[in-house]
Amino acid sequence: xxxxxxxxxxxxxxxxxxxxxxxxxxxxxxxxxxxxxxxxxxxxxxxxxxxxxxxxxxxxxxxxxxxxxxxxxxxxxxxxxxxxxxxxxxxxxxxxxxxxxxxxxxxxxxxxxxxxxxxxxxxxxxxxxxxxxxxxxxxxxxxxxxxxxxxxxxxxxxxxxxxxxxxxxxxxxxxxxxxxxxxxxxxxxxxxxxxxxxxxxxxxxxxxxxxxxxxxxxxxxxxxxxxxxxxxxxxxxxxxxxxxxxxxxxxxxxxxxxxxxxxxxxxxxxxxxxxxxxxxxxxxxxxxxxxxxxxxxxxxxxxxxxxxxxxxxxxxxxxxxxxxxxxxxxxxxxxxxxxxxxxxxxxxxxxxxxxxxxxxxxxxxxxxxxxxxxxxxxxxxxxxxxxxxxxxxxxxxxxxxxxxxxxxxxxxxxxxxxxxxxxxxxxxxxxxxxxxxxxxxxxxxx
Amino acid sequence: xxxxxxxxxxxxxxxxxxxxxxxxxxxxxxxxxxxxxxxxxxxxxxxxxxxxxxxxxxxxxxxxxxxxxxxxxxxxxxxxxxxxxxxxxxxxxxxxxxxxxxxxxxxxxxxxxxxxxxxxxxxxxxxxxxxxxxxxxxxxxxxxxxxxxxxxxxxxxxxxxxxxxxxxxxxxxxxxxxxxxxxxxxxxxxxxxxxxxxxxxxxxxxxxxxxxxxxxxxxxxxxxxxxxxxxxxxxxxxxxxxxxxxxxxxxxxxxxxxxxxxxxxxxxxxxxxxxxxxxxxxxxxxxxxxxxxxxxxxxxxxxxxxxxxxxxxxxxxxxxxxxxxxxxxxxxxxxxxxxxxxxxxxxxxxxxxxxxxxxxxxxxxxxxxxxxxxxxxxxxxxxxxxxxxxxxxxxxxxxxxxxxxxxxxxxxxxxxxxxxxxxxxxxxxxxxxxxxxxxxxxxxxx
Numbered sequence: 012x013x014x015x016x017x018x019x020x021x022x023x024x025x026x027x028x029x030x031x032x033x034x035x036x037x038x039x040x041x042x043x044x045x046x047x048x049x050x051x052x053x054x055x056x057x058x059x060x061x062x063x064x065x066x067x068x069x070x071x072x073x074x075x076x077x078x079x080x081x082x083x084x085x086x087x088x089x090x091x092x093x094x095x096x097x098x099x100x101x102x103x104x105x106x107x108x109x110x111x112x113x114x115x116x117x118x119x120x121x122x123x124x125x126x127x128x129x130x131x132x133x134x135x136x137x138x139x140x141x142x143x144x145x146x147x148x149x150x151x152x153x154x155x156x157x158x159x160x161x162x163x164x165x166x167x168x169x170x171x172x173x174x175x176x177x178x179x180x181x182x183x184x185x186x187x188x189x190x191x192x193x194x195x196x197x198x199x200x201x202x203x204x205x206x207x208x209x210x211x212x213x214x215x216x217x218x219x220x221x222x223x224x225x226x227x228x229x230x231x232x233x234x235x236x237x238x239x240x241x242x243x244x245x246x247x248x249x250x251x252x253x254x255x256x257x258x259x260x261x262x263x264x265x266x267x268x269x270x271x272x273x274x275x276x277x278x279x280x281x282x283x284x285x286x287x288x289x290x291x292x293x294x295x296x297x298x299x300x301x302x303x304x305x306x307x308x309x310x311x312x313x314x315x316x317x318x319x320x321x322x323x324x325x326x327x328x329x330x331x332x333x334x335x336x337x338x339x340x341x342x343x344x345x346x347x348x349x350x351x352x353x354x355x356x357x358x359x360x361x362x363x364x365x366x367x368x369x370x371x372x373x374x375x376x377x378x379x380x381x382x383x384x385x386x387x388x389x390x391x392x393x394x395x396x397x398x399x400x401x402x403x404x405x406x407x408x409x410x411x412x413x414x415x416x417x418x419x420x421x422x423x424x425x426x427x428x429x430x431x432x433x434x435x436x437x438x439x440x441x442x443x444x445x446x447x448x449x450x451x452x453x454x455x456x457x
Numbered sequence: 458x459x460x461x462x463x464x465x466x467x468x469x470x471x472x473x474x475x476x477x478x479x480x481x482x483x484x485x486x487x488x489x490x491x492x493x494x495x496x497x498x499x500x501x502x503x504x505x506x507x508x509x510x511x512x513x514x515x516x517x518x519x520x521x522x523x524x525x526x527x528x529x530x531x532x533x534x535x536x537x538x539x540x541x542x543x544x545x546x547x548x549x550x551x552x553x554x555x556x557x558x559x560x561x562x563x564x565x566x567x568x569x570x571x572x573x574x575x576x577x578x579x580x581x582x583x584x585x586x587x588x589x590x591x592x593x594x595x596x597x598x599x600x601x602x603x604x605x606x607x608x609x610x611x612x613x614x615x616x617x618x619x620x621x622x623x624x625x626x627x628x629x630x631x632x633x634x635x636x637x638x639x640x641x642x643x644x645x646x647x648x649x650x651x652x653x654x655x656x657x658x659x660x661x662x663x664x665x666x667x668x669x670x671x672x673x674x675x676x677x678x679x680x681x682x683x684x685x686x687x688x689x690x691x692x693x694x695x696x697x698x699x700x701x702x703x704x705x706x707x708x709x710x711x712x713x714x715x716x717x718x719x720x721x722x723x724x725x726x727x728x729x730x731x732x733x734x735x736x737x738x739x740x741x742x743x744x745x746x747x748x749x750x751x752x753x754x755x756x757x758x759x760x761x762x763x764x765x766x767x768x769x770x771x772x773x774x775x776x777x778x779x780x781x782x783x784x785x786x787x788x789x790x791x792x793x794x795x796x797x798x799x800x801x802x803x804x805x806x807x808x809x810x811x812x813x814x815x816x817x818x819x820x821x822x823x824x825x826x827x828x829x830x831x832x833x834x835x836x837x838x839x840x841x842x843x844x845x846x847x848x849x850x851x852x853x854x855x856x857x858x859x860x861x862x863x864x865x866x867x868x869x870x871x872x873x874x875x876x877x878x879x880x881x882x883x884x885x886x887x888x889x890x891x892x893x894x895x896x897x898x899x900x901x902x903x
Contacts, residue, residue: 037658041678166644175640176622193639194621198612212483232487233699252698253679263709271789272782280794285811289818292786296779300823303778307771314767321760324770325753328777328886332749333742336718336879340738343717348726365731372735377746432878433782440774
């Protein structure tokens with residue numbers, strides 16, 4: 012790609028438009044955003060005007076919203092109209108959602124009334140719904156069509172559609188009756204009727220279904236596209252695999268951010284300003300910082316203990332750290348398991364019992380290794396026992412909380428991802444310090 | 458699904474085979490694993506024998522390896538042969554990789570020699586290579602075929618193939634010349650030549666390419682399938698979108714596990730025994746526990762300080778916790794950015810400069826809020842300053858390490874995911890305690 016960029020820059024500078032045109036034809040639409048990042052505004056427009064109508068729209072859909080805005084502001088109404096006409100309706104809707112008001116006004120002015128109506132409908136679907144990611148371009152067939160008629164219809168309308176590999180059969184009221192795959196049409200005789208070859212056992216989703224649930228269906232059943240119906244079972248759109256993959260990726264990115272105690276954003280790392288970065292991070296940091304005051308005040312209550320045996324303080328970081336790590340291991344596994352439907356709320360006791368046994372095993376190993384090291388370093392059997400017992404109990408508490416809290420969150424219809432390492436660690440800190448000093452007081456008779 | 462399961466159980470018990478057969482036809486192949494989980498071994502075999510040949514193989518490919526093994530052990534050689542013949546070659550290869558030796562022997566005995574050869578070839582590709590996830594079933598065309606001949610070929614061989622929507626044009630030496638999409642064939646005239654309609658600007662991958670890189674290409678370019686060529690540029694297989702999605706999911710699952718200080722596993726949570734769970738978790742726990750001894754021994758060096766002002770100890774959890782959270786926020790963002798190619802090694806200074814500024818903002822806010830709380834609770838301006846300065850410096854160190862270490866890991870060709878919260882937290886703990894006591898000694902003249 013890098014050599015391409017340099018070559019293109021040279022071609023623009025030397026005004027070799029024919030060569031440039033040829034070169035651009037070989038570049039995949041999805042590579043233009045990276046190319047445009049390296050060029051200045053005038054160069055981008057020169058290149059953009061060399062693209063064919065179809066490719067111009069496809070490239071446009073791939074661009075970041077700030078580049079889209081800059082482009083719209085530099086082209087004529089006629090050019091804008093061309094782009095919008097060629098865009099898939101779901102991409103056009105996304106565009107309108109992301110542009111500032113003055114740009115939206117100009118876009119709407121340049122859309123024909125039919126498309127404006129469709130876009131208005133699409134804009135009504137909530138952000139997390141299947142309706143918000145569907146496209147209204149699909150091939151619909153009637154059950155009394157012959158295979159030949161179906162082919163004719165696909166040829167006539169289908170090739171501009173986002174996917175032609177699945178065709179949908181509807182009745183007069185647009186109710187979905189079944190699906191026909193293009194490959195089934197291929198083997199059928201030309202005069203067979205669609206109703207005889209269609210698959211009536213059709214998977215479909217509703218416009219109001221959660222889009223992440225829809226994405227999971229794509230993953231599980233290996234669909235290329237899924238039909239979307241409204242409340243009255245009428246076919247209103249389809250969701251294609253590429254949009255489902257985007258939903259999966261966004262869901263993962265969101266989970267990673269929430270699990271690291273941040274408010275999730277849709278923007279990329281570099282596109283997010285330092286103030287937004289700070290805002291997204293400070294809320295959880297403040298909350299967790301203030302929560303850890305509890306741990307601090309527990310420690311002050313044992314002032315006498317560590318005044319007598321100051322060495323105890325040296326073990327606080329190790330015990331807190333190990334507890335936190337034990338807890339975040341479990342919570343990460345459970346949160347992921349819940350996200351992928353591998354673990355369900357009803358599995359609660361099964362999971363807990365498993366974590367209890369695992370925590371016992373790792374706790375004992377940690378206690379033994381650490382006991383050995385304390386004996387070597389301090390020859391203090393009492394201390395070895397205090398720390399060892401604390402480690403086992405802490406591991407058990409940490410791993411229990413690591414599975415209880417995410418499942419509880421799910422049960423309460425909260426996002427289990429908030430019960431990840433940062434929050435678990437803060438809670439486990441309190442428990443482990445409490446256990447540590449109590450065990451110390453008990454065994455060492457302080 | 459649940460009502461389906463109960464209905465099916467009843468039908469088996471009452472031996473209503475016709476009804477059962479009908480019922481089974483309506484169940485998607487991907488739903489059989491969930492169904493089988495609820496049935497006993499005999500019931501599974503009854504159901505399995507009612508499936509058509511094609512569906513039997515498809516269902517088989519969806520099953521977990523322990524159910525596959527149980528099934529193989531309960532069916533005749535003839536039945537086994539039927540399954541293997543119908544399986545896609547990549548699924549057959551996966552099966553052989555996962556079965557114990559005695560089962561593999563029986564499988565190999567029941568494969569025809571041609572397929573055995575193909576499987577042997579597939580087994581040679583390393584686990585993380587494109588070759589290991591490709592299938593050898595695809596539609597290949599010649600450039601001098603007409604569109605009609607292409608259709609005939611697709612009808613003859615294509616419908617058993619994993620995807621017929623992309624056809625590949627090869628020369629006599631099987632070198633890849635171009636791609637023809639099925640929809641392009643549809644609009645072409647019957648007597649047009651393939652070489653006139655094929656797209657020669659074909660994306661392809663090599664057998665040795667990393668499979669995660671291949672999955673990223675699917676995501677970026679919205680492919681349904683990608684051709685795979687060997688060193689001599691000969692077409693040897695294709696990778697389909699469903700396998701690419703699996704690779705993406707596995708990569709994410711692996712990252713989550715590594716980032717929570719665990720050795721990644723391929724098995725599901727419940728399929729993994731408690732000993733394997735313990736083994737996967739103990740290594741990092743031990744390493745991090747022993748690393749935290751450093752923090753402990755730093756604390757012992759400041760015994761005098763906290764003997765004079767015991768309140769200092771109460772702030773250790775808060776400072777360590779906040780430092781850890783600051784660090785894991787940054788490291789999570791950077792690790793994800795590196796994984797999705799949004800952040801590159803060359804962006805190092807850009808990222809660092811951003812994190813420094815963010816850490817300054819959040820550090821100051823944390824310091825002010827905490828300072829106010831100390832003034833209210835203890836009326837101790839010195840302490841407020843000590844903790845405040847420590848928080849700002851710790852936030853800066855934590856966020857710096859959170860971006861430096863993952864990028865450094867990538868530079869050293871290590872997995873950046875190991876530089877996640879647990880390791881960063883342990884390192885930041887040491888730094889923050891050191892900063893805290895030094896600032897305290899300096900300001901409070903202890």
